[in-house]
Amino acid sequence: MSGVYSRTWYDDTCVSPSEQSTQQIQKNFEFCIIGGGLAGLSCAYHLAKMGASVVLLEKSAIGAGASGRNGGFCSAGWAANTSQINRMIGKNNCIEFEELGLEGLSWMRQRAFSPQYSKAEAVNGVISLGLTKNLPEKSEIITQKNLEQFVRGPRYRWGIIDKSAFHFHPLNFLRIFAGEVKKIGVKIIDYVGDVQIDTANVRTSSGTDFRCNRIIWATGGYGLESNSVLKNLVLPIQTFICVTSPMGDILDEYIPTNMALGDDRRAGNYFRRLSDGRLLWGMGVSAMRQKSSQQIRLMGWKNIKAHFPNMVQDMEKDRIVIDYAWSGLMAYASHFLPVVGQISDRELTLCGFGGHGMNTAPIVGKKMAMFLNGNLKSLDLFSIIPKRKTFGLLGRLAAEIEYRRLSFLDMVNERY
Numbered sequence: 001m002s003g004v005y006s007r008t009w010y011d012d013t014c015v016s017p018s019e020q021s022t023q024q025i026q027k028n029f030e031f032c033i034i035g036g037g038l039a040g041l042s043c044a045y046h047l048a049k050m051g052a053s054v055v056l057l058e059k060s061a062i063g064a065g066a067s068g069r070n071g072g073f074c075s076a077g078w079a080a081n082t083s084q085i086n087r088m089i090g091k092n093n094c095i096e097f098e099e100l101g102l103e104g105l106s107w108m109r110q111r112a113f114s115p116q117y118s119k120a121e122a123v124n125g126v127i128s129l130g131l132t133k134n135l136p137e138k139s140e141i142i143t144q145k146n147l148e149q150f151v152r153g154p155r156y157r158w159g160i161i162d163k164s165a166f167h168f169h170p171l172n173f174l175r176i177f178a179g180e181v182k183k184i185g186v187k188i189i190d191y192v193g194d195v196q197i198d199t200a201n202v203r204t205s206s207g208t209d210f211r212c213n214r215i216i217w218a219t220g221g222y223g224l225e226s227n228s229v230l231k232n233l234v235l236p237i238q239t240f241i242c243v244t245s246p247m248g249d250i251l252d253e254y255i256p257t258n259m260a261l262g263d264d265r266r267a268g269n270y271f272r273r274l275s276d277g278r279l280l281w282g283m284g285v286s287a288m289r290q291k292s293s294q295q296i297r298l299m300g301w302k303n304i305k306a307h308f309p310n311m312v313q314d315m316e317k318d319r320i321v322i323d324y325a326w327s328g329l330m331a332y333a334s335h336f337l338p339v340v341g342q343i344s345d346r347e348l349t350l351c352g353f354g355g356h357g358m359n360t361a362p363i364v365g366k367k368m369a370m371f372l373n374g375n376l377k378s379l380d381l382f383s384i385i386p387k388r389k390t391f392g393l394l395g396r397l398a399a400e401i402e403y404r405r406l407s408f409l410d411m412v413n414e415r416y
C-alpha cells in the first residue's frame, strides 16, 4: 500500500470531526473552495467572516492531505529560504514576505495555545541542530557540550532554540478549526470525490451541482490532476514520517526535551516526542516513485540508527518497533514559492506551500479572502512571483536529481 494514503498516528489519536448543522442544502454560493486543507479552510473562514456565502468541497476527509499528516512543526519562514526569496522578488518584497510568514505564525499560535485548541497539544520550542562544523553567527548558539541537556546523539555539533516556534497535533488542529469554519456558516462537504467544472457549475462525483461566482483551488499536492493549469505550475513531492511504539524511559535518556528538533540538512531529518511516549521521525523527499509503508519503515529505522546508534541498541533490547510509517504530498513550484492568484476569469489558485505550510497556508488563505472581498492589493506580493512551468515528468526527474545532488553535498559538508 502506498504511504501517501496509509493510516497515520494522527488518525488514531484524533478528536471526532464536528457535525454540520443539517440545514437544507443550498446550491448557490458566491465562492466555492476546492480542498479541505489548512489553505482552503482558512480562506473559507475569512471569507465567511467578511459575510460571503461559501461552500468548501473536499475530495476525501478534512485534513486527509498534507495538513493533517505532517510533522507538526510551526515556525516563521517559507519553503524557500531568504536568499531564494530575495533573488526571486527583490529585497523590499522579501522583507514584506518574511513579515507575512511571521504573521502566519502568530495567527497559528493564537489558536493553537487557546483552551479551545487544547487537543492540538501545542508545545513551545523548536531546536535547529547542526550536523556541520559551520557555526552560524548567532549569539544564542548552544555548543555541543551544552546540547546534551536537550539531545544526546554523537553527530549533533551545535543547536539554536527558536522559542517562537512550536509543535502540535496538526489533524486535531484542523478538525477543531473546521468546527469553527462550519459554525460561522461555511458549508463543508467532504468525500465528494473528484469535482468537475463547467462554465456555470461545479459538479461533484455524486452528481450534485453548485453554482458559484468564483472557484478557489486549494488542492495542495493531492489534486493536481484535476486542474490542467495548476498541473503545469506545481509538482507533487513526497516526504516521509515514521512513529515508533511507546519508548518508555529511553527517550528521557537520549532526547530529554519536549521541544521539537530538526537538523540543518536541506531536506533534513526532524523529530519530536509525542504525547503518548512515542518518537515521531520525519525525513527525505522524493519526486518520483511512491514508497510503500514497509520501505518507509526501513528508511526510518536506518535514519534513526545513523543519528542515535546507542538509542537504537536500547530500542532493539526493549523490542521497540516502528508502528506507523506514512508519506504525504507537498505542492512545490520550481522556485519553491506559492502559486497564488487568478488563473482564469472565474478560477484562482491557492497552492504551493511546499514543506512549510503550517504558518504560510493560513495567512495566504486570509490574504486570498481579502482579495476576493475587494481588497485587490492584498495579493500584490504574489502577483510578482513568476508562474513557471514545471514540465511534468521531466520536472520531477530534475527535482529528484537536484535533491540527490544536495544530499551528496550535505554528506560531504558533514564529513569535512
Ligand SMILES: Cc1cc2nc3c(=O)[nH]c(=O)nc-3n(C[C@H](O)[C@H](O)[C@H](O)COP(=O)(O)OP(=O)(O)OC[C@H]3O[C@@H](n4cnc5c(N)ncnc54)[C@H](O)[C@@H]3O)c2cc1C
Pocket (backbone or CB within 6 Å): 034, 035, 036, 037, 038, 039, 040, 057, 058, 059, 060, 061, 062, 063, 064, 065, 066, 067, 068, 069, 070, 071, 072, 073, 074, 075, 192, 193, 194, 195, 218, 219, 220, 221, 222, 223, 224, 226, 239, 240, 241, 282, 327, 328, 329, 330, 350, 351, 352, 353, 354, 355, 356, 357, 358, 359, 361
Ligand atoms: C509528510 C509531511 C510533513 C510535513 N511537515 C511539515 C511541518 O512540520 N511543518 C510545516 O509547516 N509544513 C509541513 N509540511 C507541509 C504542509 O503540510 C503543507 O504545506 C500544507 O499542509 C499545505 O496545505 P494545503 O491546504 O495547501 O494542502 P493540503 O493540506 O494537501 O490540502 C489539500 C486538500 O485538497 C483536497 N483535494 C485535492 N484535490 C481535490 C479535488 N479535485 N476536489 C476536492 N478536494 C481535493 C485533498 O484531499 C486535500 O485534503 C509537511 C508536508 C508533508 C506531506
